[in-house]
Amino acid sequence: MKKLYNILRIVCLIVLALPLALAWVPSEVFEGLVPVSLVESGYLHSLFLSFRELSITLVATMLFAMLLSVSLGYISVLSIRVGRGFSNVLNAVESIPSILVALFCYAPVSGYLARHSSAASTTMSLIVFVLAATVTTLPEAVRSIDIPLSDLYNRKYSLSFRSYGFTKQRILAVLMNTALMRNTLKRVAAGILLKTLVLDCSFGFIIQLGFGSYGTPAHLSPGALIAAHRDALFEGGEPILFWLPSIMLITISVAFLLMLNDSKEETE
Amino acid sequence: MTPISLHKFSIHLGRRLLLRDCNFSIESGASAVIMGPTGTGKSVFLKSIAGILSTQIFTFGGGMKVNGFDAYSDGRKLDFDSWSQIAQSGLVFVPAETAQVMNPALTLDQNLALLAPGCKSIIEQRLNDYFALDFDAFARLYPDEVSGGEMQRITLMILLSRSGNLILLDEPTVNLDRNLRRHFVEFLNKEILSAEDKTFLMVSHDLDFIKKLTLDQAFILKDGNIQRLDSLPEMESYEKPEAKKGASGTAIELQNVSQTYFKRGIFGERTFTAFKGLNLVFERSTIYGITGPSGCGKSSMIKAILRLMDGTKGRIIMEGSDLVALKPGESGRDPAAFKPFRRRMTVVQQDSRFSFFPDLSIRDSFRQIAAAGSGGTVEELAANLEKVGLTSAHLDAYPQSLSSGEMKRMDIARALTAKPDILLLDEPFAHIDFETRLHVMKAISEYLAVHATILIVVTHEDFDLRYFVEKSYDFPELVGQFAEE
Numbered sequence: 153m154k155k156l157y158n159i160l161r162i163v164c165l166i167v168l169a170l171p172l173a174l175a176w177v178p179s180e181v182f183e184g185l186v187p188v189s190l191v192e193s194g195y196l197h198s199l200f201l202s203f204r205e206l207s208i209t210l211v212a213t214m215l216f217a218m219l220l221s222v223s224l225g226y227i228s229v230l231s232i233r234v235g236r237g238f239s240n241v242l243n244a245v246e247s248i249p250s251i252l253v254a255l256f257c258y259a260p261v262s263g264y265l266a267r268h269s270s271a272a273s274t275t276m277s278l279i280v281f282v283l284a285a286t287v288t289t290l291p292e293a294v295r296s297i298d299i300p301l302s303d304l305y306n307r308k309y310s311l312s313f314r315s316y317g318f319t320k321q322r323i324l325a326v327l328m329n330t331a332l333m334r335n336t337l338k339r340v341a342a343g344i345l346l347k348t349l350v351l352d353c354s355f356g357f358i359i360q361l362g363f364g365s366y367g368t369p370a371h372l373s374p375g376a377l378i379a380a381h382r383d384a385l386f387e388g389g390e391p392i393l394f395w396l397p398s399i400m401l402i403t404i405s406v407a408f409l410l411m412l413n414d415s416k417e418e419t420e
Numbered sequence: 421m422t423p424i425s426l427h428k429f430s431i432h433l434g435r436r437l438l439l440r441d442c443n444f445s446i447e448s449g450a451s452a453v454i455m456g457p458t459g460t461g462k463s464v465f466l467k468s469i470a471g472i473l474s475t476q477i478f479t480f481g482g483g484m485k486v487n488g489f490d491a492y493s494d495g496r497k498l499d500f501d502s503w504s505q506i507a508q509s510g511l512v513f514v515p516a517e518t519a520q521v522m523n524p525a526l527t528l529d530q531n532l533a534l535l536a537p538g539c540k541s542i543i544e545q546r547l548n549d550y551f552a553l554d555f556d557a558f559a560r561l562y563p564d565e566v567s568g569g570e571m572q573r574i575t576l577m578i579l580l581s582r583s584g585n586l587i588l589l590d591e592p593t594v595n596l597d598r599n600l601r602r603h604f605v606e607f608l609n610k611e612i613l614s615a616e617d618k619t620f621l622m623v624s625h626d627l628d629f630i631k632k633l634t635l636d637q638a639f640i641l642k643d644g645n646i647q648r649l650d651s652l653p654e655m656e657s658y659e660k661p662e663a664k665k666g667a668s669g670t671a672i673e674l675q676n677v678s679q680t681y682f683k684r685g686i687f688g689e690r691t692f693t694a695f696k697g698l699n700l701v702f703e704r705s706t707i708y709g710i711t712g713p714s715g716c717g718k719s720s721m722i723k724a725i726l727r728l729m730d731g732t733k734g735r736i737i738m739e740g741s742d743l744v745a746l747k748p749g750e751s752g753r754d755p756a757a758f759k760p761f762r763r764r765m766t767v768v769q770q771d772s773r774f775s776f777f778p779d780l781s782i783r784d785s786f787r788q789i790a791a792a793g794s795g796g797t798v799e800e801l802a803a804n805l806e807k808v809g810l811t812s813a814h815l816d817a818y819p820q821s822l823s824s825g826e827m828k829r830m831d832i833a834r835a836l837t838a839k840p841d842i843l844l845l846d847e848p849f850a851h852i853d854f855e856t857r858l859h860v861m862k863a864i865s866e867y868l869a870v871h872a873t874i875l876i877v878v879t880h881e882d883f884d885l886r887y888f889v890e891k892s893y894d895f896p897e898l899v900g901q902f903a904e905e
Contacts, residue, residue: 308771311723311728311767311769312767312775314728314750314752316789316792316793317754317763317792317793317794319752319753321752321753322792329779330777330779331778332778
């Protein structure tokens with residue numbers, strides 16, 4: 153029964169996150185399955201492109217943010233003084249709305265983005281966005297690692313293991329690899345993915361809304377696509393242009409939420 | 421309605437059978453205790469009634485009804501809704517580690533409102549009457565700002581004052597000091613056991629404590645079976661094991677030692693004094709007992725000797741070297757000059773569940789511990805396990821699959837295998853039943869006969885003082901009564 157439930161859960165997660173994988177299949181494969189108008193207007197191509205960029209952003213941000221979070225979380229517990237320094241900086245960052253952080257990150261490169269060709273601009277935009285998303289997700293991610301790790305060390309394992317002669321560094325390395333911390337890391341990764349998804353789409357939406365296709369960064373995101381076709385819901389429009397990316401984003405978000413909840417249950 | 425009713429109920433932990441096809445029931449208004457040797461599954465059984473055992477670790481058989489509601493049916497633990505009904509029907513579970521139920525992010529007042537809504541006035545009154553504690557003075561503090569003893573008194577009273585008809589109490593005396601125990605017995609007899617509308621089921625190995633309670637029934641859990649006892653066993657038959665003596669002589673001397681530490685307060689961190697002005701000499705081959713109420717600084721003294729704390733002042737002299745000067749603070753690694761002393765010290769900490777790596781078998785864990793400098797071989801550990809009543813089969817177990825009592829004995833065997841020169845035992849016999857405890861005491865005495873060791877035992881149990889300790893000190897008397905700074 154439990155095995156069946158686990159299989160169903162995994163299948164469910166794969167189905168929900170499928171849009172991210174399908175975005176890498178050539179859009180021509182799906183041309184026969186969607187209304188001709190979507191193909192002819194170039195919408196289908198844009199849709200695939202935006203989800204491809206989204207998947208790159210999600211994977212890159214998750215890897216980069218996880219690397220930084222694990223390192224900072226570990227160092228914070230290893231050295232209380234350094235940990236307090238990190239905590240103050242991250243608390244300051246957290247007090248700024250995510251979108252503003254993203255805009256601040258784009259400010260130094262806005263000239264470059266405006267001057268360069270589409271491909272170079274897109275690459276730079278992606279790099280800057282991954283950096284911005286990492287900065288905004290970092291405070292919560294570091295805290296989520298630092299608190300349980302510190303609890304494991306200070307309240308539970310430090311006395312025995314230090315008395316055996318292990319250094320704090322080694323005890324923390326061992327504790328980082330426990331089932332409890334592995335579950336915590338899964339939860340942190342799911343949280344980063346969810347937060348990045350929301351930031352990417354909302355940022356794309358606002359840029360498109362504010363500057364239209366002339367805006368920098370040239371950030372092709374499902375959020376920008378939704379904003380570009382927001383009039384599709386009005387009379388004479390094609391509602392599918394609005395709902396298709398929206399529903400795909402909802403399914404991906406649900407997949408991340410399930411991952412988040414699932415890891416929490418395992419931890420409990 | 422029968423509050424607890426089992427029909428051919430069984431519990432397995434992996435391949436290990438803890439309860440076999442048990443038919444057991446307790447009538448409404450009854451008060452009962454389940455006794456039994458350590459590691460037989462007493463606490464597990466109580467937790468199965470409370471519904472807090474994970475189905476990922478334990479498997480069940482048969483059925484159980486709690487307060488008339490199905491809790492387990494055909495070996496299947498029922499869903500969350502069913503257990504919510506049971507919880508709302510009046511089930512109150514008090515775990516052994518009571519302080520763990522408190523949410524560290526909430527103040528004590530907020531915890532009280534969450535755990536026992538509408539019961540604040542009665543809790544305040546009971547804390548005042550039985551434990552001489554004014555709750556208002558603690559209401560705005562967070563759990564980590566309150567001493568262990570105060571925390572335990574407050575948590576016990578909050579949990580036991582919740583409205584409910586079925587009270588499950590798991591090893592309530594494990595962390596209670598002698599004074600607190602006396603008041604707790606008085607409270608239970610007057611407020612809980614005399615109430616006709618309450619059904620009371622407790623598991624304990626503390627015969628001394630059980631005899632002072634007005635209980636109707638006693639059971640023993642052994643080899644997977646629960647059997648009713650006609651009368652409680654006698655304690656007089658216990659004899660103190662004779663310890664042979666090795667070489668003697670002064671070995672460690674504490675000169676005007678004081679210990680401070682930081683605590684989070686409303687206005688940031690504040691310095692608290694655990695103890696000050698401690699002057700004490702420990703000689704080899706004598707079993708020293710340190711007693712005193714919870715939170716008086718006994719465990720801090722152990723950590724100060726181990727040099728695992730910042731804020732130690734004074735001198736701890738061992739063989740002419742001042743350990744405080746060699747290692748003034750705890751930075752996470754030992755200076756080279758202190759390392760030879762570290763290898764000679766071993767501690768059995770209060771909570772032995774955290775003495776081995778969580779995700780490794782005891783055997784693999786021990787190999788790493790021994791390699792880190794503790795010393796000893798797996799064969800020597802296996803031999804010591806036999807002495808404390810465990811077997812070499814336990815070496816392949818994982819920490820989470822062993823009971824608290826088994827983990828304690830495992831930790832003691834590990835400590836003896838390291839052949840320490842200084843053996844520090846912090847509540848070493850908690851969770852171990854009296855009969856097994858004597859075997860463990862004997863194993864330690866035998867070690868002491870061969871190795872002239874400095875042996876310090878922190879304990880609050882009369883049994884340990886009577887049958888094991890040779891020279892005991894009351895810690896508050898040693899350090900003098902002082903006001904917290």
